[in-house]
Amino acid sequence: MSAEIVMPRPTEECGVFGIYGPNEEVARETYFGLYALQHRGQESAGIAISNGTEIELHKDMGLVSEVFDNDVIDTLKGDLAIGHVRYSTDNANLHVNAQPLVFRYYQGMLALAHNGNLTNADSLRRTLTATGSVFQTSTDSEVIVNLIAKYGQSSIEESLMKCMIDIKGAYALVVMTENKLIGVRDPYGVRPLCIGKLNDAYIISSETCALDTIGADFVRDVEPGEIVVIDETGINSRKAMTAPRQATCIFEFVYFARPDSVIDGDGVRNARRAMGRQLARENPVDADIVISVPDSGTAPAMGYAEEMGLPFEEGLMKNRYIGRTFIQPSQKMREQGVRLKLNAIASIVEGKRVVMVDDSIVRGTTSRKIVKMLRDVGVKEVHMMVSSPPVLYPCYYGIDTSQRDELIAAEHDVEYIRDHIGADSLYYLSQEGILSAMQNPPEKFCMACFNGDYAIDVEGKGDTNGR
Structure with missing residues (x-):
């Protein structure tokens, strides 16, 4: 029976956090935010930070407390940052797959962190590879990165809107340029994403518990299909896509989310x-x-x-107190x-x-x-x-x-x-x-793991709706 011990519970892929705060210690706030989201992923952790002209990255395998200490945090200087904690759903727990992903493209530097899973990632990867894209990781997130680069002559907002047309599945993203923080939630709202405010700083987080940890006020949830852009002008939003229905994952409330979080108005x-x-x-x-x-x-x-x-x-x-020693x-x-x-x-x-x-x-x-x-x-x-x-x-x-x-x-x-x-x-x-x-009506939840009613088509699985 010993082989059965592996993966006794379902496991969730990751948590994301971002802060735009010119007058805040953004690296330290991101560290605390990731600490609050540690339950969403224990394999790797990373923080990318921008000083307005360059994006610096520190990431590694391990828990947040293992990847970062005061000396590392003190070296990360800037006005905006994004962070990520990861659990791989494909057993590819490799250093190269740790996030955020940081890259240079036509418009400059960009960092991206992703929670969720694309259902058409394989076909997109094949298409992108055939047209010259190069992949270093095995993550769905790098597919999004290559699509942003493909549409790179447009503004980052327009590039993300074009990406959303191409990609299918679940995604809650925090994206950072040298001077903008952006949050994106898929049209079905499968994974949670919310907005907070700390003094004059804005935060985007997978869960409200991270806002509480750093003393930020909850503003609202990112709506399904919404792109939220935060920069020196404040917070701006656009509804990029709509779906036939909302499909927030019911398992967030069963198991994944921290009990002190609130998702789409429902207290966990x-x-x-x-x-x-x-x-x-x-x-x-x-x-x-x-x-x-x-x-x-x-x-x-x-x-x-x-x-x-x-x-x-x-x-x-x-x-x-069981840590990675017992993995x-x-x-x-x-x-x-x-x-x-x-x-x-x-x-x-x-x-x-x-x-x-x-x-x-x-x-x-x-x-x-x-x-x-x-x-x-x-x-x-x-x-x-x-x-x-x-x-x-x-x-x-x-x-x-x-x-x-x-x-x-x-x-x-x-x-x-x-x-x-x-x-x-x-x-x-x-x-x-x-x-x-x-509290929310039944039609707003994804129950596919219980009833087989997949709101989003799954590549290679035939008709997944209403099974």
Whole structure:
């Protein structure tokens, strides 16, 4: 079973941050912003900074705290900066793929950071290569870079608008010239992007939690299909493209986003707690206590306990100090699996009928090991509650949920999964239930991983709409 431990959860590609602030310490603010977005990517981190004439870049593999220190930050001087934290969805965790990408083209220097995944990247790459473009990375982001260069005789705003006609899929971009900061969100709004203000500085960020970290005020979300340009004249906006519908990723609220973030007016923690309450309404069980799989299972577990009138207890302790040392553990450590990250608190759960709430089950490996851990300390019953519907389809928009045949719910029914993980019962939140927990209307969310209804066509996958 040791091979199954790899990628026990879906993983999100990255987080982006940018600041235009002539009177601010923009490198340091970007560092703090990336620190707040670290949950969105742990493989690499980078900051590009402009002094008005040149763009300087520092990036490397590792966590934000490993890539940057005070000495590095002190060398990054300028008035505007963009930053990036990355998790690769294609296993290409190479230094050359770290972002931001910085390049020279017809108009001067440009830096770009991207969150998401292009669904037509392969065909665009082939076309660009055939006409003379050169690629150094394996990222979708470099396709966007080459398209900007292709349209380089136009202004950067016009170049980006032309790019948006060509590219398909999910993208939240921060782009920086020598004197402009630009935010771009795809027409479906799959990935989050917001605007903040700190004194006279403007910020663009994947999540509002980064704004809170640096003491900035939230201004608004970048609208789907919008290009936001910030320069010495202030903030300017244009609606570049429209789509038939909005399709914000529901998994941002299930797992990816930090609980203290707000996306398109929906508070993440409030949504997760509402998911837990709805889960209790749909699936009440007799139990003594409710515990969570921390951290993203905590808010729905509290909601479940609240609705059922049961005590919520901290039955699993998370080790928050596991860093990159454990990314490639020894075989003995690998066999320990989840115990590196979680430990059951026997005094809380022993002899109890326990409801355990987690945000999702993708492959089933993690859930199985946690249930066994609880059994080993004498739990009487384990009732597994999942605060999202079964993950039945892979995501092509920037989340690594692997192939469909590796998704346990796509291959097996609930009873098989219950038996596989060793729980006394297993219940999922319904598709209708998860949508009822949101403030925004159901038609504004992408639920493709649950229902196969892909809002954006996926290259090489045939008709993905309404599957």
